[in-house]
Amino acid sequence: MFRTEQMEINMGPQHPSTHGVLRIKLRLDGERVVDSWPVIGYLHRGIEKLAESREYIKITPYTDRTDYVNAMSGNLAYLGAVEKLCGIQVPEKAHYIRVIMVELNRIASHLLWLGTHALDLGAMSIFLYGFREREMILDLFEAYCGARLTYNAFRISGVPADLPPGWAEECRGFLRLFRERHREYEQILTKNRIWLRRTKGVGVMDAEQCLALSVTGPVLRAAGVARDLRKDESYAIYDRLDFEVPLAQAGDTYARYEVRMAEMLQSARMVEQCLDQMPAEGDLMSMKGRKMRPKKDEEVYFAIEGPRGEQGVYLISDGTDRPYRCKLRNSSFANLQALAPMIQGELVADVVAVIGTLDIVLGDSDR
Amino acid sequence: MSAELITNLVLITVKIGVVLTLVALAVPLMILMERKIIGFMQARIGPKRVGPSGVLQTIADGLKLLLKEDIIPDKADKTVFRLAPLIILIPAFVAFAVIPFSGTSVTILGQEITPWITDVNIGLLFVISISSVGVFGIVLGGWASNSKYPLLGGLRSAAQMVSYEVPLGLALVGGLMWAGTASMVGIVEAQRQAGLWFFVPQVAGVLIYFIAGVAETNRAPFDLPEAETELVSGFHTEYSGMRFGLFFIAEYANMIVVSAVATTLYFGGWLRPFPSVEALAFLDIFNFILPGAWGPFLSGIFWFTVKVSAFIFIYYWIRATFPRYRYDQLMAVGWKWLLPLSLANILVTGVLLLWLQPAPA
Numbered sequence: 001m002f003r004t005e006q007m008e009i010n011m012g013p014q015h016p017s018t019h020g021v022l023r024i025k026l027r028l029d030g031e032r033v034v035d036s037w038p039v040i041g042y043l044h045r046g047i048e049k050l051a052e053s054r055e056y057i058k059i060t061p062y063t064d065r066t067d068y069v070n071a072m073s074g075n076l077a078y079l080g081a082v083e084k085l086c087g088i089q090v091p092e093k094a095h096y097i098r099v100i101m102v103e104l105n106r107i108a109s110h111l112l113w114l115g116t117h118a119l120d121l122g123a124m125s126i127f128l129y130g131f132r133e134r135e136m137i138l139d140l141f142e143a144y145c146g147a148r149l150t151y152n153a154f155r156i157s158g159v160p161a162d163l164p165p166g167w168a169e170e171c172r173g174f175l176r177l178f179r180e181r182h183r184e185y186e187q188i189l190t191k192n193r194i195w196l197r198r199t200k201g202v203g204v205m206d207a208e209q210c211l212a213l214s215v216t217g218p219v220l221r222a223a224g225v226a227r228d229l230r231k232d233e234s235y236a237i238y239d240r241l242d243f244e245v246p247l248a249q250a251g252d253t254y255a256r257y258e259v260r261m262a263e264m265l266q267s268a269r270m271v272e273q274c275l276d277q278m279p280a281e282g283d284l285m286s287m288k289g290r291k292m293r294p295k296k297d298e299e300v301y302f303a304i305e306g307p308r309g310e311q312g313v314y315l316i317s318d319g320t321d322r323p324y325r326c327k328l329r330n331s332s333f334a335n336l337q338a339l340a341p342m343i344q345g346e347l348v349a350d351v352v353a354v355i356g357t358l359d360i361v362l363g364d365s366d367r
Numbered sequence: 368m369s370a371e372l373i374t375n376l377v378l379i380t381v382k383i384g385v386v387l388t389l390v391a392l393a394v395p396l397m398i399l400m401e402r403k404i405i406g407f408m409q410a411r412i413g414p415k416r417v418g419p420s421g422v423l424q425t426i427a428d429g430l431k432l433l434l435k436e437d438i439i440p441d442k443a444d445k446t447v448f449r450l451a452p453l454i455i456l457i458p459a460f461v462a463f464a465v466i467p468f469s470g471t472s473v474t475i476l477g478q479e480i481t482p483w484i485t486d487v488n489i490g491l492l493f494v495i496s497i498s499s500v501g502v503f504g505i506v507l508g509g510w511a512s513n514s515k516y517p518l519l520g521g522l523r524s525a526a527q528m529v530s531y532e533v534p535l536g537l538a539l540v541g542g543l544m545w546a547g548t549a550s551m552v553g554i555v556e557a558q559r560q561a562g563l564w565f566f567v568p569q570v571a572g573v574l575i576y577f578i579a580g581v582a583e584t585n586r587a588p589f590d591l592p593e594a595e596t597e598l599v600s601g602f603h604t605e606y607s608g609m610r611f612g613l614f615f616i617a618e619y620a621n622m623i624v625v626s627a628v629a630t631t632l633y634f635g636g637w638l639r640p641f642p643s644v645e646a647l648a649f650l651d652i653f654n655f656i657l658p659g660a661w662g663p664f665l666s667g668i669f670w671f672t673v674k675v676s677a678f679i680f681i682y683y684w685i686r687a688t689f690p691r692y693r694y695d696q697l698m699a700v701g702w703k704w705l706l707p708l709s710l711a712n713i714l715v716t717g718v719l720l721l722w723l724q725p726a727p728a
Contacts, residue, residue, distance in 0.1 A: 031523075122690045123688075123691075125409045128410060192689065192690065195690050349691075
């Protein structure tokens with residue numbers, strides 16, 4: 001007689017759409033996912049351990065390499081923790097430059113998400129459109145700090161340099177263009193019936209479950225929880241900026257798409273406000289020397305709202321110039337926990353949709 | 368008698384050779400144009416290194432495929448594995464046997480040469496039936512690989528192609544009712560006599576046919592059997608070298624077949640636009656340049672090529688625009704939308720034809 005069998009299939013670490021080196025073991029019934037086990041660690045470099053043997057000042061470049069799609073936020077989270085640990089004040093102008101860079105990087109990161117997410121669902125053009133605009137942001141970063149991926153753009157107690165001449169105008173020009181292009185993306189995707197069918201009701205996770213799994217960022221906000229550290233625990237100069245926290249209620253892939261799309265526009269708004277408000281003159285770094293010795297047995301936790309969610313750094317000092325422990329609370333690791341419940345009972349095609357919508361970076365989750 | 372037979376055999380063999388060569392040459396051109404056109408749509412350049420503006424890129428790719436090591440997985444069913452690319456390739460080429468490329472015959476060396484290999488009175492049925500055989504190539508290729516992703520791809524394609532055959536065939540019925548014949552040449556002749564292309568009364572038919580045709584040829588947004596981001600490469604994951612190349616060629620040859628059938632049935636085959644309006648006769652430019660039958664012969668080929676290319680362009684356009692359907696949604700579109708629509712189309716066409724028919728005396 002006929003009988004059916006469940007099939008175990010291995011997705012990744014080499015697979016076109018597991019966004020790096022994620023591996024998922026799937027147990028399938030036909031094309032339906034019965035069970036799944038995400039396996040991580042293929043990009044583990046021991047950054048937390050390495051940090052223990054480096055001086056505070058030398059750890060910043062490592063933070064670039066955790067979430068390499070979004071290195072500015074990595075820098076900011078770490079430096080914020082060190083500054084909190086040592087009680088360092090950051091000059092106002094440096095704050096503005098930091099926020100400009102971090103928000104631009106958020107747009108770049110969301111563009112990469114949009115591109116790869118759409119590519120996973122088969123919409124190839126959006127991927128290249130997204131990269132076209134991301135390239136412009138990278139050009140701006142290159143003009144500021146010389147790097148295009150791992151920036152190391154900030155220093156403890158400030159930033160190393162002022163914005164180059166003409167940078168602000170170029171940035172404003174980009175933001176104007178970006179708003180136009182953003183409308184273009186929406187035209188291609190938002191009302192596209194296939195896109196709606198592929199995203200609505202796929203990978204649903206409600207607020208309660210998100211909170212239970214400590215999922216943060218756009219995934220949480222798409223489930224209707226207005227949690228944004230930039231508003232709730234304002235740091236740097238976010239309290240002086242006028243912006244909204246985009247929310248959606250459905251908690252599905254489409255809701256997360258909506259939230260991220262809206263966030264890009266909010267970030268563009270913030271950058272413009274920063275460029276308007278930023279003082280023309282002012283100190284860039286408050287600390288002159290290189291050596292720093294925080295008090296013994298001091299513990300701090302500092303978190304910022306990264307593009308993927310809460311991006312925190314937990315530092316313990318032992319009184320030397322190196323941290324005793326440097327724990328990175330990176331959002332990809334926490335958000336990845338939502339993967340298995342989200343794809344339970346969905347089809348194989350939805351697995352890639354959900355991986356895309358979680359916007360994970362494996363360098364970020366493996367560290 | 369026997370001399371005539373031999374001449375006929377030679378003639379038909381040469382013709383088959385010419386058509387096969389042209390199709391085989393069209394495929395690299397199509398791939399190049401696809402890369403260039405989609406490159407343009409995606410704000411990038413496309414191939415540009417091999418030859419001037421990259422025109423030799425596909426030739427280089429083909430050579431590379433020929434020179435690559437031929438890998439057959441240890442656990443594969445070797446006979447079926449070798450057979451599968453042929454099962455999909457041969458029907459794709461055989462379908463060209465009944466497609467008329469132009470309307471006028473020319474005389475070479477005292478032999479009348481028709482611009483089609485053969486004109487049988489079941490031409491359209493022949494195309495439909497022969498192109499259905501290609502499905503087995505995909506299913507068997509996916510199964511014989513003895514690997515999980517190809518298996519999923521093969522299963523998907525089996526379901527997909529079976530469900531899209533139905534609306535595809537039913538959509539063609541509407542056109543057939545207007546033409547009153549299944550001979551491919553007869554269909555175009557009917558359009559010339561009626562003085563209109565059949566897409567005018569058959570808009571729904573064209574749409575259904577083309578959507579089902581895209582699904583039949585496994586092109587985006589229905590490219591589920593090889594969905595790269597889901598199934599790596601679907602049914603041909605384990606294929607490499609020229610065996611993979613054969614799948615690739617078959618896919619593009621099938622695209623030409625689907626476009627050629629759409630052109631013949633709905634867009635007047637080799638006819639120029641508005642075939643009955645004499646004032647537009649200048650559109651057949653070759654008629655004025657070349658003497659005798661050669662003028663209409665080449666004009667026909669010209670218009671046929673233009674129309675087929677337009678369809679192929681739409682293929683590329685769709686691919687650059689749309690995301691991919693999901694397996695179950697694809698089934699829903701096929702069975703819940705296209706099938707009822709194509710049945711309704713037949714009904715409406717029938718009523719319309721009855722109404723238009725002159726009352727029996």
